[in-house]
Amino acid sequence: xxxxxxxxxxxxxxxxxxxxxxxxxxxxxxxxxxxxxxxxxxxxxxxxxxxxxxxxxxxxxxxxxxxxxxxxxxxxxxxxxxxxxx
Numbered sequence: 001x002x003x004x005x006x007x008x009x010x011x012x013x014x015x016x017x018x019x020x021x022x023x024x025x026x027x028x029x030x031x032x033x034x035x036x037x038x039x040x041x042x043x044x045x046x047x048x049x050x051x052x053x054x055x056x057x058x059x060x061x062x063x064x065x066x067x068x069x070x071x072x073x074x075x076x077x078x079x080x081x082x083x084x085x086x
Contacts, residue, residue: 004035011045023049043074055080 007026011019026036026049040046046053055063055077063080065071 002034004037005029006037006039008039009041010038011040011042043077046077047072047074053077057081057083 005026007022010022010026014022026038029036038046038049040049051067053063053065053072054061055065057080062083063071063077065077065080071077
């Protein structure tokens with residue numbers, strides 16, 4: 001009965017059908033008003049599942065990007081991950 005759930009690489013090594021099930025569980029938690037934090041190295045997954053993305057580099061936050069901002073795309077996220085300023 002937690003309020004915050006952390007998923008670290010939740011779909012690594014599983015098939016597509018299992019990924020869909022994991023996404024459903026995460027979305028159900030959000031619909032219940034829970035906080036879901038997903039850590040993933042798969043950028044398409046992050047873009048598809050997130051309302052907000054925090055990009056870190058060398059242990060520091062380099063960007064916080066919300067879904068409705070123009071920087072919510074692979075190119076700008078990768079720039080932030082590599083320390084480039086746009």
